[in-house]
Amino acid sequence: GAGVSQSPRYKVAKRGQDVALRCDPISGHVSLFWYQQALGQGPEFLTYFQNEAQLDKSGLPSDRFFAERPEGSVSTLKIQRTQQEDSAVYLCASSSKGAGGPTDTQYFGPGTRLTVL
């Protein structure tokens, strides 16, 4: 596709359930980022991949959050035992360049809105 896609667009989970959010980056993009955006706030960094390597996971709020990108393309953000405070929009972004190079534009997907009841 032409842009970053994310699925599902909306997810409702009961507290304690596990969820998996998918990101399809722009084809050939080296870098992939996950951000969390609470209502009325700016996006907050969660984690960063360069190809299949997770180079920075400093923004993950707890060990209930786990992300992977096993083949260097599609990425999945998994949240275990969801809590109400996990309710937010989860944004994925990709860029064509990797760490150490000039920062390139990050292209964002539409996000997944997660609501935990």
Added chain:
Amino acid sequence: GENVEQHPSTLSVQEGDSAVIKCTYSDSASNYFPWYKQELGKGPQLIIDIRSNVGEKKDQRIAVTLNKTAKHFSLHITETQPEDSAVYFCAASLIGQGGKLIFGQGTELSVKP
């Protein structure tokens, strides 16, 4: 770590007027400053960016200025149109560190016809 403050949180202008949004950052090492526009239900879209080796950049009705000494940068939109109505975010990053963006809190711009 880096912290970005953005003002104002809301801004209402008449069509044709100019709009200015200001951001300050804390980490003097930051050297890349993009601005994103986010419409309801959509992801952020880059509208302009600036690197620390320049003080100003323009693209049609949009311009960004950077003052490294004061650690602040601003977005200027001239001849505003109703379709400019959206939430705007500034961000800061350190080139060479993976490109992690630190965002401001956002400014909701409303352009009244």
